[in-house]
Amino acid sequence: MMILVxxxxxxxxxxxxxxxxxxxxQVSVYRYLANP
Incomplete structure (x- = not known):
């Protein structure tokens, strides 16, 4: 399952x-994105 916050x-x-x-x-991957 993929969740977008x-x-x-x-x-x-x-x-x-x-x-x-x-x-x-479950195995989780946490990725964050930010504008510089």
Whole structure:
């Protein structure tokens, strides 16, 4: 399963994504993108 977490700046996307990964017993890949 692939989940895309989107939202505005400083909206808690990373925290939410990390919580989703923590709840999963499957292999997880966490990738973040940011504009410089």
């Amino acid at each position: 989107t939202g505005g700046a400083r909206s808690g996307k990373s925290r939410h994504a990390e919580a989703l990964i923590g709840d999963s017993s």
